[in-house]
Amino acid sequence: MNEPELSNPNSSTVSPELATKLHGDDKAIYIRTLFDNISTRYDFIRTLIFLGHTSLWYRQALSDLDLKAGDKILDVGCGTGESTRYLINRYPGINIEGMDLSSGMLNEARRLSPALTCFEGDVCAIPCPNSTYDFVLTTFTFRNFPERNLALAEMLRVLRPGGRLLILDHFYPQKPLWRSIYTFWMRRIVPQIVKPFIEDLSPYRYLAESIINGLSVTDFKLLLEHCGACVLQTNTYTGGAAGRVIAVRQQENIELID
Numbered sequence: 001m002n003e004p005e006l007s008n009p010n011s012s013t014v015s016p017e018l019a020t021k022l023h024g025d026d027k028a029i030y031i032r033t034l035f036d037n038i039s040t041r042y043d044f045i046r047t048l049i050f051l052g053h054t055s056l057w058y059r060q061a062l063s064d065l066d067l068k069a070g071d072k073i074l075d076v077g078c079g080t081g082e083s084t085r086y087l088i089n090r091y092p093g094i095n096i097e098g099m100d101l102s103s104g105m106l107n108e109a110r111r112l113s114p115a116l117t118c119f120e121g122d123v124c125a126i127p128c129p130n131s132t133y134d135f136v137l138t139t140f141t142f143r144n145f146p147e148r149n150l151a152l153a154e155m156l157r158v159l160r161p162g163g164r165l166l167i168l169d170h171f172y173p174q175k176p177l178w179r180s181i182y183t184f185w186m187r188r189i190v191p192q193i194v195k196p197f198i199e200d201l202s203p204y205r206y207l208a209e210s211i212i213n214g215l216s217v218t219d220f221k222l223l224l225e226h227c228g229a230c231v232l233q234t235n236t237y238t239g240g241a242a243g244r245v246i247a248v249r250q251q252e253n254i255e256l257i258d
Helices: 024-038 042-049 053-062 082-090 103-112 148-157 176-194 202-212 217-226
Strands: 072-076 095-100 118-120 133-139 159-170 229-237 242-249
Touching: 024 042, 024 103, 024 202, 042 053, 042 103, 042 176, 042 202, 053 082, 053 133, 053 159, 053 229, 053 242, 072 082, 082 095, 082 133, 095 103, 103 118, 133 148, 148 159, 148 217, 176 202, 217 229, 217 242
Parallel strands: 072 095, 072 133, 095 118, 133 159
Antiparallel strands: 159 242, 229 242
């Protein structure tokens, strides 16, 4: 089945279900516009949707990384900068930069932390030389990337050989009970939670569908291995609603898979 191609991926006629199937420039335009539009309310509404668990998942996933002063780090899809700020506070002396596709999200990150170093960029064409960073991470963003294989290849490319890549994301729970609860919460309850705060519910319906139709932890492991990385560790949190994968770049040349 061919992927959908749209002349106007910003249109309100793009359903959340269709948006999860977009790729390339269409996906990039849709995602940039979506996050630009919700950037000033993003943190507040995300806290409501996940009942504060995202901050807990950050602490669980980012507190044991053994980063050292002087390490150069890239936070891909840094959004409003919560993960970037957490790492700065947790590991004094690191050199960390945030990158995001949405200028609105970056403006909010700079408002919250004026000293934050961040720049606008597309994960499918990271504007940095090969082997620039010791550590690359992306948190709760992978489902939004325009081309997942190219995104992985690019994140591995800018890592030095031996550098680590961390992916923290929402996952669709695998156990039937947790899956049923999660589906009901995201599709039925979340729209009612956010309705008093935002007129257009489509961004949050997209969020639900992108998680429900997203990759599993096993899928991430396979993709990383095909891209030339070695998976070191996987963890899941809160019944599998979130999880992380940590991999190491092994080889000098990272090849993109079809």
